[in-house]
Structure formats: C-alpha cells, structure tokens
Amino acid sequence: MIGVRLxxxxxxxxxxxxxxxxxxxPDATKPSPSPSPSPSPTASPGxxxxxxxxxxxxxxLQTKGRMRVGVRDNAAPMSARVSGGKYDGFxxxxxxxxxxxxxxxxxxxxxxxxxxxxxxxxxxxxxxSSQADITIAALTIEDDARKLIDLTDTYLRTGQRLLVxxxxxxxxxxxxxxxxxxxxxxxxxxxAELDLRRxxxxxxxxxxxxxxxxxxxxxxxxxxxxxxxxxxxxxxVAAKDPSLKIVGKPFTEKLLGIxxxxxxxxxxxxxxxxxxTALLTIVANRTWAKIFEKHLTPITGDxxxxxTD
Numbered sequence: 001m002i003g004v005r006l007x008x009x010x011x012x013x014x015x016x017x018x019x020x021x022x023x024x025x026p027d028a029t030k031p032s033p034s035p036s037p038s039p040s041p042t043a044s045p046g047x048x049x050x051x052x053x054x055x056x057x058x059x060x061l062q063t064k065g066r067m068r069v070g071v072r073d074n075a076a077p078m079s080a081r082v083s084g085g086k087y088d089g090f091x092x093x094x095x096x097x098x099x100x101x102x103x104x105x106x107x108x109x110x111x112x113x114x115x116x117x118x119x120x121x122x123x124x125x126x127x128x129s130s131q132a133d134i135t136i137a138a139l140t141i142e143d144d145a146r147k148l149i150d151l152t153d154t155y156l157r158t159g160q161r162l163l164v165x166x167x168x169x170x171x172x173x174x175x176x177x178x179x180x181x182x183x184x185x186x187x188x189x190x191x192a193e194l195d196l197r198r199x200x201x202x203x204x205x206x207x208x209x210x211x212x213x214x215x216x217x218x219x220x221x222x223x224x225x226x227x228x229x230x231x232x233x234x235x236x237v238a239a240k241d242p243s244l245k246i247v248g249k250p251f252t253e254k255l256l257g258i259x260x261x262x263x264x265x266x267x268x269x270x271x272x273x274x275x276x277t278a279l280l281t282i283v284a285n286r287t288w289a290k291i292f293e294k295h296l297t298p299i300t301g302d303x304x305x306x307x308t309d
Contacts, residue, residue, distance in 0.1 A: 049104045056271065056274065068134075071115060072091070072123075075236060092115075094279075094291065123259065124259065127259050127260065127261045139151060139256060139258070141255045150261070151258065153257065157307060158254050160231065161229075161231045162226045162227070162248045165220075166242075166243055182225040183207050184226045185208075185226070187212055190229075199252070216237055246299065
C-alpha cells in the first residue's frame with residue numbers, strides 16, 4: 001500500500017517538473033541561489049586624464065609627463081620668476097591651463113611643467129632647437145615669425161599706449177596730445193616714435209630720448225607729460241612705479257600668439273590645433289578673463305572678456 005501511495009504522489013510531481021522545464025527552460029527547476037552579500041563600498045578611482053589621440057604630440061607629452069614652456073623671467077606682471085624658482089604672471093598662468101588640458105583639471109599643472117627661461121633673442125630658437133615645447137613670451141603673430149615657427153591664435157591683443165602721472169587729468173586719449181601743448185617722450189628712432197608721429201600726423205610735441213629709462217625719468221621729473229611705448233612695456237614700468245598710470249586705448253595693434261615648433265614629419269601632429277582648442281575653452285569658461293583681471297587689471301584698469309578685446 002505504501003508503494004502505491006508513493007507512486008501516486010511521484011507521478012504528479014514529475015509531470016509538474018516536466019511542464020516547468022518546457023515553459024521556463026531547464027534552469028527553472030534549479031533552486032534559486034541565495035542572494036550574495038552586497039560588496040562593501042570602495043574608494044572612488046582617481047581622476048582620469050583626458051583621452052588623446054595616440055598619434056598626436058599632446059599624447060606624447062601626456063605619456064612623458066612633462067611639457068617644457070619657454071617664458072620670460074623678468075617681465076612682470078606678464079611673466080616673472082619668483083621665490084622658489086616658481087613662475088608667476090599672465091603668461092605662466094595661460095601655460096598652466098594648457099597643461100590642465102593635457103593632464104586634467106585635478107592635477108597640479110606645475111608638476112608637469114618644466115620652465116625654460118627665454119628672452120626676445122631666444123624665444124624662437126628655444127623652439128627650433130627643441131629646447132621648449134611651447135613659448136609664451138610676447139611673440140607677435142606676423143609673417144616673419146611664421147617662417148620659422150608655428151603660432152597659435154591670439155592669446156592677447158596689445159598695442160601702443162600712453163603713460164602719464166596719476167595726477168594728470170588732461171591726457172586721456174591719443175587725441176589729447178595732438179594740440180602741441182603736451183610733450184610726449186619716445187625712444188629715439190624707435191617704432192614707437194615713428195607710430196606716434198604717423199598716428200598724430202606730426203601734431204604731437206615729441207621729446208626723443210636715447211633709452212626707455214631716460215623717457216621714464218623725463219616723465220617722473222616733469223620734463224615730459226607722457227611717455228609712449230608698447231603697452232606691455234608700459235605695464236612693466238607702471239608696476240614698479242605706482243605714481244604712474246596707463247591711459248587711452250591702444251592706437252596701434254599687436255596680436256600675441258603662443259609659439260610652437262613647426263610640424264615636420266608629423267613630429268608635432270595635431271599640437272597647434274590642440275592648443276588653440278585649449279585657448280577657446282578658457283575663453284568660453286571665463287578663465288582667461290579671470291587671469292587677465294588677476295594680473296593686468298590692477299595696472300591697466302581694463303577688464304577684458306576676449307583675447308582680441
């Protein structure tokens with residue numbers, strides 16, 4: 001009797017198993033696995049670096065871990081070497097933003113930059129001799145420079161302006177020195193003197209002196225009412241003498257670009273375009289305007305949103 005009862009129970013069970021297997025597949029008959037314990041939380045991974053094309057020069061720099069930047073060490077507030085060998089100023093801060101574009105915004109850009117001191121005579125040769133990867137040293141975007149190196153889009157528009165005493169309220173623009181009542185000092189036979197005479201149609205009363213220092217002394221002593229030169233030169237003078245101020249809009253134009261070694265046999269593949277994109281990015285997110293305001297606004301009084309302003 002017991003065997004008959006077991007047979008009666010087993011037959012329906014086998015049938016149920018066969019039906020489940022047909023509907024849900026063979027796994028339906030297996031016991032459900034017990035839930036696994038949730039993994040304990042782990043530390044979030046470190047910041048990832050930007051993904052760069054393997055064939056580009058910026059990828060080679062990223063892999064190498066450093067970028068050599070040619071800058072001036074005695075041109076504050078544009079660029080100057082300060083205590084500890086660190087570089088400060090408008091141009092070094094632009095270089096740091098390019099480094100962030102290569103290694104990411106969360107890494108210290110100075111950990112990846114090797115600063116290479118340059119001046120007007122070495123800022124191009126530092127590139128052609130491969131001593132620097134870029135130079136940010138007031139290079140003018142012009143055809144003569146393009147024959148030797150590549151230049152990026154504009155990172156700063158500058159030109160010739162006027163420097164006067166802070167107490168001077170008569171001279172505010174270039175037109176104010178065309179009456180002949182105000183004396184303007186300019187370095188003798190310099191481009192600044194030629195442009196002053198050209199722009200004013202020789203109506204300015206010009207005091208030509210041999211050196212920049214002589215013109216500054218003439219202004220400080222009252223022998224001249226104004227001193228004219230390239231804006232960046234005047235910025236450097238005004239930074240050292242708080243009794244002086246820069247006035248007027250630039251009455252000539254000079255566009256500055258970042259220097260890069262020419263792309264020969266693809267050894268700088270994609271790098272100029274990459275740096276231009278980095279410049280566009282910091283303009284769009286207002287980083288460029290903040291760098292300008294930090295270093296140049298306290299001296300020029302200007303606030304600019306774009307490098308071409």
